[in-house]
Amino acid sequence: MDEICCNGQSHPSGINIYCCGDEAYNISDPLKKCCAGALHSLQGDRDDSQCCGSFLKSSKEVCCKSEGKEVLYGAKNGFQCCGHGYYNTSLWSCCSGRLSPVNQTEKTNYSIPESRVLSLVNVNKTRLCKKFHVGVVESVSLKSTVFSSVVEIQAGNVAVKRWPSKVILETPDHCNYLKLTPGKTYFFDDVNIFTGFNPDSVLQSIHFILSECSQ
Incomplete structure (x- = not known):
């Protein structure tokens, strides 16, 4: 039988079988989701489940992303992502993943959409x-x-x-x-x-x- 090797672990191979860390799974399985090498079993629709790094994000969390990093935060009013950081929009402004202090004498709205x-x-x-x-x-x-x-x-x-x-x-x-x-x-x-x-x-x-x- 043909096999697939995932981080040194051997598994039966197949048309849609790929590695997720050291596990193998069918990428067409709607109840499985691979998040950065961690395989998760889902309770509902895969489209409703969001990865953040190797974790699944809950509805009460925010996932902030830079090109090489994703971090989960508890959602807070008045906060927003800037790269993989989570910042207070009344104190900082964000541009291309970089923070700058807000000039308090200006009345410009510094909030921008996430990356x-x-x-x-x-x-x-x-x-x-x-x-x-x-x-x-x-x-x-x-x-x-x-x-x-x-x-x-x-x-x-x-x-x-x-x-x-x-x-x-x-x-x-x-x-x-x-x-x-x-x-x-x-x-x-x-x-x-x-x-x-x-x-x-x-x-x-x-x-x-x-x-x-x-x-």
Whole structure:
């Protein structure tokens, strides 16, 4: 029998069987969710369950994310995420994951939406099955991000095609976006940027999307 090795542990393999830490599971199983190497058994719909790092987020918690870290906090009024930090909006302002003290004499509203860099593992099935692009960040400026080696994925139609040219994603309000890493691969649409289901494997992330949308 073919096997799959997960962190030194052997498991039976299969078409949709992938590792989650040292466990193996079927990525099409709606009652299983892999959060950064920790496998969780769900009580309800997977679309309603959100990962935050290796944990599942409750309705009374907030998940704050930087590119390399996700942290859970108890939800508080007047607080908001800035990267993986949780800050008091009356004392600080946030831009691209960095905090600056608020000038108390100014009356500007410093609250901005949370970072738009999201994880594919937290995207609901309806959104997941729409059109995505995946590409390598070539350059980043205050107003745009340039992607090269771009592939378009239309999972609902099971279609994958390569784009012949670079794609420029406009980011006019740069404070809402975390700084991306040139040379790294991201998924994106016309508005949002996503990290993959498995950050170390673009193909596994694409397979995850196609598997979800084929059910």
